[in-house]
Amino acid sequence: MEAVIAGRPTRARIDLNVLGANFRAIAAWTAEGAAASGRPAPGVVAVVKANAYGHGAVRVALALQAAGAPMLACADIEEAVALREAGVTVPILVFGALSVGDLDGIFTHRLTPTVATPSAAVALGDAAARRGVRLRCHVKIDTGMNRLGFRHDNLRRTLPPVAASPHLQVEAVFTHFATADVAGDPDFDEQRARFDAVGPVLAEIGIVPAAWHAANSAAIIRDARTHYDAVRPGLVLYGVPPLPTTMPVEPVMSLTSRIVAVKGLRPGEGVSYGLRFRPDTPRTIAVVPCGYADGIDIRLGGRGAVLVRGRRAPVVGAVCMDMFMVDVTGFGAEIGDEVVIIGRQGAERVTVGEMAATIGTIPYELLCRVGHRIERVYE
Ligand SMILES: *Cc1c(COP(=O)(O)O)cnc(C)c1O
Numbered sequence: 001m002e003a004v005i006a007g008r009p010t011r012a013r014i015d016l017n018v019l020g021a022n023f024r025a026i027a028a029w030t031a032e033g034a035a036a037s038g039r040p041a042p043g044v045v046a047v048v049k050a051n052a053y054g055h056g057a058v059r060v061a062l063a064l065q066a067a068g069a070p071m072l073a074c075a076d077i078e079e080a081v082a083l084r085e086a087g088v089t090v091p092i093l094v095f096g097a098l099s100v101g102d103l104d105g106i107f108t109h110r111l112t113p114t115v116a117t118p119s120a121a122v123a124l125g126d127a128a129a130r131r132g133v134r135l136r137c138h139v140k141i142d143t144g145m146n147r148l149g150f151r152h153d154n155l156r157r158t159l160p161p162v163a164a165s166p167h168l169q170v171e172a173v174f175t176h177f178a179t180a181d182v183a184g185d186p187d188f189d190e191q192r193a194r195f196d197a198v199g200p201v202l203a204e205i206g207i208v209p210a211a212w213h214a215a216n217s218a219a220i221i222r223d224a225r226t227h228y229d230a231v232r233p234g235l236v237l238y239g240v241p242p243l244p245t246t247m248p249v250e251p252v253m254s255l256t257s258r259i260v261a262v263k264g265l266r267p268g269e270g271v272s273y274g275l276r277f278r279p280d281t282p283r284t285i286a287v288v289p290c291g292y293a294d295g296i297d298i299r300l301g302g303r304g305a306v307l308v309r310g311r312r313a314p315v316v317g318a319v320c321m322d323m324f325m326v327d328v329t330g331f332g333a334e335i336g337d338e339v340v341i342i343g344r345q346g347a348e349r350v351t352v353g354e355m356a357a358t359i360g361t362i363p364y365e366l367l368c369r370v371g372h373r374i375e376r377v378y379e
Pocket of ligand 1: 217
Protein backbone atom coordinates (compact mmCIF):
# COMPACT_ATOMS: atom_id res chain seq x y z
CA MET A 1 0.00 0.00 0.00
CA GLU A 2 1.43 3.39 -0.93
CA ALA A 3 -0.32 6.11 1.01
CA VAL A 4 -0.86 9.42 -0.75
CA ILE A 5 0.56 12.23 1.35
CA ALA A 6 -0.73 15.77 0.86
CA GLY A 7 1.96 18.41 1.33
CA ARG A 8 5.16 17.82 3.22
CA PRO A 9 4.74 14.86 5.52
CA THR A 10 6.98 16.14 8.30
CA ARG A 11 4.89 18.00 10.87
CA ALA A 12 5.26 19.42 14.34
CA ARG A 13 2.08 18.81 16.30
CA ILE A 14 1.58 21.42 18.98
CA ASP A 15 -0.97 20.45 21.61
CA LEU A 16 -2.37 23.71 22.98
CA ASN A 17 -4.42 21.86 25.59
CA VAL A 18 -1.23 20.39 27.00
CA LEU A 19 0.33 23.86 26.92
CA GLY A 20 -2.60 25.23 28.94
CA ALA A 21 -2.35 22.34 31.38
CA ASN A 22 1.40 22.94 31.79
CA PHE A 23 0.75 26.62 32.46
CA ARG A 24 -1.76 25.69 35.16
CA ALA A 25 0.61 23.09 36.62
CA ILE A 26 3.33 25.75 37.01
CA ALA A 27 0.83 28.17 38.54
CA ALA A 28 -0.33 25.51 41.01
CA TRP A 29 3.25 24.51 41.84
CA THR A 30 4.34 28.08 42.59
CA ALA A 31 1.11 28.88 44.43
CA GLU A 32 1.76 25.90 46.69
CA GLY A 33 5.32 27.03 47.37
CA ALA A 34 4.06 30.52 48.23
CA ALA A 35 1.23 29.28 50.45
CA ALA A 36 3.74 27.23 52.47
CA SER A 37 5.44 30.47 53.47
CA GLY A 38 2.30 32.61 53.69
CA ARG A 39 2.93 34.62 50.52
CA PRO A 40 0.49 35.36 47.69
CA ALA A 41 0.72 33.17 44.57
CA PRO A 42 3.39 34.43 42.12
CA GLY A 43 2.40 35.53 38.63
CA VAL A 44 3.48 33.24 35.80
CA VAL A 45 5.22 35.30 33.10
CA ALA A 46 5.15 32.96 30.11
CA VAL A 47 8.33 33.10 28.02
CA VAL A 48 7.56 32.90 24.29
CA LYS A 49 10.86 34.12 22.81
CA ALA A 50 12.45 32.46 19.78
CA ASN A 51 9.12 31.60 18.16
CA ALA A 52 7.96 30.16 21.49
CA TYR A 53 10.91 27.75 21.60
CA GLY A 54 10.04 26.64 18.08
CA HIS A 55 6.36 25.99 18.85
CA GLY A 56 5.02 29.01 16.93
CA ALA A 57 4.86 32.25 18.91
CA VAL A 58 1.49 33.58 17.78
CA ARG A 59 -0.63 30.51 18.49
CA VAL A 60 1.24 29.77 21.70
CA ALA A 61 0.96 33.36 22.93
CA LEU A 62 -2.78 33.52 22.21
CA ALA A 63 -3.29 30.20 23.99
CA LEU A 64 -1.32 31.35 27.03
CA GLN A 65 -3.24 34.60 27.12
CA ALA A 66 -6.46 32.58 27.05
CA ALA A 67 -5.09 30.37 29.83
CA GLY A 68 -4.71 33.46 32.00
CA ALA A 69 -1.03 34.40 31.69
CA PRO A 70 -0.71 37.88 33.25
CA MET A 71 2.35 38.71 31.11
CA LEU A 72 4.36 37.23 28.24
CA ALA A 73 8.07 37.69 27.59
CA CYS A 74 9.94 38.05 24.28
CA ALA A 75 13.59 38.43 23.33
CA ASP A 76 13.25 41.64 21.36
CA ILE A 77 10.87 44.33 20.16
CA GLU A 78 10.26 42.67 16.78
CA GLU A 79 9.02 39.47 18.40
CA ALA A 80 6.73 41.42 20.69
CA VAL A 81 5.31 43.59 17.89
CA ALA A 82 4.41 40.45 15.93
CA LEU A 83 2.40 39.24 18.93
CA ARG A 84 0.58 42.57 19.31
CA GLU A 85 -0.29 42.50 15.60
CA ALA A 86 -1.72 39.02 16.08
CA GLY A 87 -4.02 40.20 18.85
CA VAL A 88 -2.08 39.67 22.06
CA THR A 89 -3.27 42.29 24.55
CA VAL A 90 -1.64 41.25 27.85
CA PRO A 91 1.56 43.05 28.89
CA ILE A 92 4.68 41.87 27.05
CA LEU A 93 8.11 42.11 28.67
CA VAL A 94 11.05 42.51 26.28
CA PHE A 95 14.16 40.89 27.72
CA GLY A 96 16.80 42.03 25.27
CA ALA A 97 19.15 44.97 25.15
CA LEU A 98 17.44 47.86 23.39
CA SER A 99 19.38 49.65 20.71
CA VAL A 100 18.70 53.34 20.25
CA GLY A 101 17.15 52.99 16.80
CA ASP A 102 14.29 50.62 17.39
CA LEU A 103 12.52 52.03 20.42
CA ASP A 104 9.36 53.17 18.63
CA GLY A 105 7.70 49.79 18.93
CA ILE A 106 7.90 50.03 22.72
CA PHE A 107 5.54 52.99 22.66
CA THR A 108 3.35 52.23 19.65
CA HIS A 109 2.73 48.66 20.84
CA ARG A 110 2.64 49.24 24.60
CA LEU A 111 5.56 46.96 25.41
CA THR A 112 7.37 46.71 28.74
CA PRO A 113 11.11 47.17 28.17
CA THR A 114 13.92 45.81 30.29
CA VAL A 115 16.31 48.50 31.45
CA ALA A 116 19.59 46.65 31.74
CA THR A 117 22.26 49.29 31.13
CA PRO A 118 22.72 52.97 32.00
CA SER A 119 22.60 53.86 28.30
CA ALA A 120 19.29 52.04 27.81
CA ALA A 121 17.90 54.00 30.75
CA VAL A 122 18.93 57.26 29.10
CA ALA A 123 17.62 56.27 25.67
CA LEU A 124 14.27 55.09 27.04
CA GLY A 125 13.92 58.06 29.35
CA ASP A 126 14.60 60.48 26.48
CA ALA A 127 12.20 58.66 24.15
CA ALA A 128 9.49 58.72 26.83
CA ALA A 129 10.14 62.41 27.48
CA ARG A 130 9.72 63.23 23.79
CA ARG A 131 6.35 61.52 23.87
CA GLY A 132 5.43 63.12 27.17
CA VAL A 133 4.76 59.78 28.86
CA ARG A 134 5.96 57.84 31.87
CA LEU A 135 7.16 54.44 30.70
CA ARG A 136 6.72 51.36 32.85
CA CYS A 137 9.84 49.21 32.77
CA HIS A 138 11.54 46.32 34.50
CA VAL A 139 15.10 46.83 35.73
CA LYS A 140 17.48 43.93 35.37
CA ILE A 141 20.17 43.30 37.96
CA ASP A 142 23.22 41.21 37.13
CA THR A 143 23.80 39.06 40.20
CA GLY A 144 26.55 36.96 38.66
CA MET A 145 25.62 35.78 35.17
CA ASN A 146 27.67 38.62 33.66
CA ARG A 147 25.35 39.07 30.72
CA LEU A 148 22.80 41.90 30.76
CA GLY A 149 21.91 43.91 33.85
CA PHE A 150 23.22 46.48 36.29
CA ARG A 151 25.97 44.95 38.42
CA HIS A 152 24.55 44.08 41.83
CA ASP A 153 27.55 45.58 43.62
CA ASN A 154 27.47 48.93 41.85
CA LEU A 155 23.82 49.97 42.14
CA ARG A 156 24.36 53.04 44.31
CA ARG A 157 26.33 54.50 41.44
CA THR A 158 24.31 53.34 38.44
CA LEU A 159 20.66 53.42 39.51
CA PRO A 160 20.10 56.92 40.91
CA PRO A 161 19.61 58.37 37.38
CA VAL A 162 16.93 55.73 36.75
CA ALA A 163 15.25 56.60 40.04
CA ALA A 164 15.43 60.30 39.24
CA SER A 165 13.97 60.03 35.73
CA PRO A 166 10.42 61.42 35.71
CA HIS A 167 9.79 59.41 32.56
CA LEU A 168 10.65 55.93 33.83
CA GLN A 169 8.50 54.01 36.25
CA VAL A 170 10.21 50.92 37.63
CA GLU A 171 7.40 48.40 37.82
CA ALA A 172 9.59 45.42 38.64
CA VAL A 173 13.16 44.36 39.27
CA PHE A 174 14.56 41.05 38.13
CA THR A 175 17.64 38.91 37.77
CA HIS A 176 18.55 35.74 35.90
CA PHE A 177 20.34 32.63 37.18
CA ALA A 178 23.42 31.22 35.47
CA THR A 179 23.44 27.80 37.12
CA ALA A 180 19.86 26.99 38.13
CA ASP A 181 19.99 23.74 36.16
CA VAL A 182 23.25 22.58 37.79
CA ALA A 183 22.02 20.62 40.81
CA GLY A 184 23.69 21.65 44.05
CA ASP A 185 25.63 24.52 42.50
CA PRO A 186 26.59 27.07 45.21
CA ASP A 187 26.63 30.02 42.78
CA PHE A 188 22.86 29.61 42.48
CA ASP A 189 22.38 30.35 46.19
CA GLU A 190 24.92 33.14 45.98
CA GLN A 191 22.94 34.83 43.19
CA ARG A 192 19.75 34.57 45.24
CA ALA A 193 21.48 36.07 48.28
CA ARG A 194 22.79 38.94 46.16
CA PHE A 195 19.30 39.55 44.72
CA ASP A 196 17.83 39.59 48.24
CA ALA A 197 20.39 42.22 49.21
CA VAL A 198 19.28 44.50 46.35
CA GLY A 199 15.95 45.42 48.02
CA PRO A 200 17.34 47.64 50.77
CA VAL A 201 19.78 49.34 48.37
CA LEU A 202 16.96 50.21 45.97
CA ALA A 203 14.81 51.51 48.80
CA GLU A 204 17.69 53.84 49.75
CA ILE A 205 17.91 55.09 46.18
CA GLY A 206 14.15 55.61 46.09
CA ILE A 207 13.11 52.74 43.84
CA VAL A 208 10.27 50.67 45.28
CA PRO A 209 9.15 48.23 42.61
CA ALA A 210 5.80 46.49 42.83
CA ALA A 211 7.31 43.13 41.93
CA TRP A 212 10.51 41.09 42.04
CA HIS A 213 11.22 38.10 39.82
CA ALA A 214 14.09 35.74 39.15
CA ALA A 215 13.13 32.13 38.45
CA ASN A 216 13.54 30.40 35.10
CA SER A 217 12.26 26.82 34.71
CA ALA A 218 15.07 25.18 36.66
CA ALA A 219 14.81 27.62 39.57
CA ILE A 220 11.02 27.17 39.67
CA ILE A 221 11.50 23.43 40.02
CA ARG A 222 14.39 23.62 42.40
CA ASP A 223 13.80 26.35 44.95
CA ALA A 224 10.56 28.08 46.00
CA ARG A 225 12.65 30.83 47.61
CA THR A 226 13.37 32.11 44.08
CA HIS A 227 9.69 32.49 43.17
CA TYR A 228 9.23 36.00 44.63
CA ASP A 229 6.24 37.84 43.04
CA ALA A 230 6.52 36.25 39.61
CA VAL A 231 8.30 33.42 37.81
CA ARG A 232 9.46 33.24 34.19
CA PRO A 233 9.14 29.70 32.82
CA GLY A 234 10.19 28.86 29.29
CA LEU A 235 11.28 25.28 28.78
CA VAL A 236 9.05 23.71 31.45
CA LEU A 237 6.03 25.45 29.95
CA TYR A 238 6.69 23.40 26.81
CA GLY A 239 6.76 20.27 28.93
CA VAL A 240 10.51 19.68 28.97
CA PRO A 241 11.67 20.10 32.58
CA PRO A 242 15.40 20.92 32.77
CA LEU A 243 15.64 19.07 36.10
CA PRO A 244 13.83 15.95 37.34
CA THR A 245 10.55 17.00 38.94
CA THR A 246 7.18 15.74 40.10
CA MET A 247 5.54 18.77 38.48
CA PRO A 248 2.91 17.26 36.15
CA VAL A 249 3.92 18.70 32.77
CA GLU A 250 3.88 16.95 29.39
CA PRO A 251 5.68 17.72 26.11
CA VAL A 252 3.70 20.14 23.95
CA MET A 253 5.45 19.32 20.67
CA SER A 254 5.72 16.06 18.82
CA LEU A 255 7.55 15.75 15.53
CA THR A 256 6.39 13.20 13.01
CA SER A 257 6.99 12.26 9.40
CA ARG A 258 6.27 9.42 7.02
CA ILE A 259 8.49 6.95 5.21
CA VAL A 260 8.89 7.98 1.56
CA ALA A 261 11.03 5.05 0.35
CA VAL A 262 12.09 1.60 1.56
CA LYS A 263 14.95 -0.37 0.08
CA GLY A 264 17.09 -3.42 0.63
CA LEU A 265 20.78 -3.08 1.37
CA ARG A 266 23.09 -5.91 0.34
CA PRO A 267 25.99 -6.99 2.56
CA GLY A 268 28.92 -4.59 2.27
CA GLU A 269 26.93 -1.73 0.71
CA GLY A 270 27.00 1.69 2.33
CA VAL A 271 24.35 4.34 3.02
CA SER A 272 24.33 8.14 2.53
CA TYR A 273 27.19 10.62 2.08
CA GLY A 274 30.50 9.02 2.93
CA LEU A 275 28.87 5.56 2.95
CA ARG A 276 29.75 5.41 6.62
CA PHE A 277 27.04 2.94 7.55
CA ARG A 278 28.25 -0.22 5.80
CA PRO A 279 26.85 -3.34 7.47
CA ASP A 280 27.95 -6.84 6.48
CA THR A 281 24.45 -8.31 6.71
CA PRO A 282 21.39 -7.54 4.55
CA ARG A 283 19.40 -4.60 5.95
CA THR A 284 16.21 -2.73 5.16
CA ILE A 285 16.54 1.04 5.02
CA ALA A 286 13.74 3.60 5.13
CA VAL A 287 14.04 7.20 3.95
CA VAL A 288 12.52 9.97 6.09
CA PRO A 289 11.92 13.34 4.37
CA CYS A 290 13.50 15.84 6.73
CA GLY A 291 17.09 16.71 7.35
CA TYR A 292 19.49 19.15 8.89
CA ALA A 293 17.78 22.03 7.07
CA ASP A 294 14.76 21.17 9.22
CA GLY A 295 16.74 21.01 12.44
CA ILE A 296 17.54 17.29 12.43
CA ASP A 297 21.05 17.50 13.84
CA ILE A 298 23.76 15.84 11.77
CA ARG A 299 25.16 14.30 14.95
CA LEU A 300 22.08 12.05 15.11
CA GLY A 301 23.58 10.01 12.26
CA GLY A 302 24.75 6.72 13.80
CA ARG A 303 23.49 7.79 17.25
CA GLY A 304 19.81 8.70 17.30
CA ALA A 305 16.68 6.63 16.87
CA VAL A 306 13.11 7.28 15.72
CA LEU A 307 9.94 5.24 16.13
CA VAL A 308 8.49 3.16 13.32
CA ARG A 309 5.75 0.58 13.86
CA GLY A 310 6.14 1.04 17.61
CA ARG A 311 9.83 0.15 17.59
CA ARG A 312 13.08 2.10 17.74
CA ALA A 313 14.72 2.44 14.35
CA PRO A 314 18.36 3.66 14.49
CA VAL A 315 19.35 6.63 12.34
CA VAL A 316 22.01 5.25 9.98
CA GLY A 317 24.48 7.03 7.72
CA ALA A 318 24.92 10.78 7.47
CA VAL A 319 21.85 12.98 7.97
CA CYS A 320 21.35 14.90 4.69
CA MET A 321 19.94 18.37 4.11
CA ASP A 322 16.40 17.16 3.36
CA MET A 323 16.39 13.48 4.36
CA PHE A 324 17.77 10.92 6.72
CA MET A 325 17.78 7.13 6.70
CA VAL A 326 16.80 4.64 9.37
CA ASP A 327 17.36 0.92 9.72
CA VAL A 328 13.98 -0.84 9.75
CA THR A 329 15.23 -4.38 9.17
CA GLY A 330 12.53 -6.84 10.17
CA PHE A 331 9.92 -4.15 10.89
CA GLY A 332 7.80 -4.86 7.82
CA ALA A 333 7.90 -1.09 7.22
CA GLU A 334 6.20 0.40 4.16
CA ILE A 335 6.02 3.71 2.36
CA GLY A 336 3.59 5.97 4.21
CA ASP A 337 4.30 4.51 7.66
CA GLU A 338 4.38 7.11 10.41
CA VAL A 339 7.81 8.03 11.75
CA VAL A 340 7.92 9.60 15.20
CA ILE A 341 11.04 11.71 15.61
CA ILE A 342 9.96 13.27 18.92
CA GLY A 343 6.97 11.90 20.79
CA ARG A 344 5.13 8.66 21.46
CA GLN A 345 4.22 5.73 19.29
CA GLY A 346 2.60 2.77 20.98
CA ALA A 347 4.47 2.07 24.19
CA GLU A 348 7.67 3.74 22.97
CA ARG A 349 8.72 7.33 23.39
CA VAL A 350 11.52 9.60 22.21
CA THR A 351 11.87 12.80 24.21
CA VAL A 352 13.67 15.92 23.14
CA GLY A 353 15.71 15.59 26.33
CA GLU A 354 16.88 12.13 25.29
CA MET A 355 17.71 13.36 21.80
CA ALA A 356 19.70 16.29 23.18
CA ALA A 357 21.62 14.02 25.57
CA THR A 358 22.44 11.63 22.71
CA ILE A 359 24.28 14.31 20.77
CA GLY A 360 25.60 16.45 23.61
CA THR A 361 23.38 19.48 23.28
CA ILE A 362 20.48 20.98 25.25
CA PRO A 363 16.76 20.54 24.54
CA TYR A 364 16.43 24.32 24.11
CA GLU A 365 18.62 24.21 21.02
CA LEU A 366 16.79 21.30 19.40
CA LEU A 367 13.35 22.87 19.92
CA CYS A 368 14.43 26.27 18.59
CA ARG A 369 15.93 24.68 15.51
CA VAL A 370 12.78 22.92 14.28
CA GLY A 371 12.80 24.51 10.85
CA HIS A 372 10.49 26.77 8.89
CA ARG A 373 9.68 24.04 6.35
CA ILE A 374 8.04 22.00 9.06
CA GLU A 375 4.37 22.80 9.31
CA ARG A 376 3.08 23.39 12.82
CA VAL A 377 -0.25 21.69 13.29
CA TYR A 378 -2.19 22.93 16.32
CA GLU A 379 -4.62 20.78 18.23
C1 LIG B 1 14.82 32.51 28.35
C2 LIG B 1 14.66 33.18 29.64
C3 LIG B 1 13.84 32.63 30.64
C4 LIG B 1 13.23 31.24 30.53
O1 LIG B 1 14.23 30.29 30.72
P1 LIG B 1 13.87 28.71 30.79
O2 LIG B 1 15.13 28.08 31.24
O3 LIG B 1 13.49 28.31 29.41
O4 LIG B 1 12.76 28.58 31.75
C5 LIG B 1 13.64 33.37 31.79
N1 LIG B 1 14.22 34.58 31.95
C6 LIG B 1 15.03 35.14 31.02
C7 LIG B 1 15.64 36.47 31.28
C8 LIG B 1 15.28 34.45 29.85
O5 LIG B 1 16.08 35.00 28.93
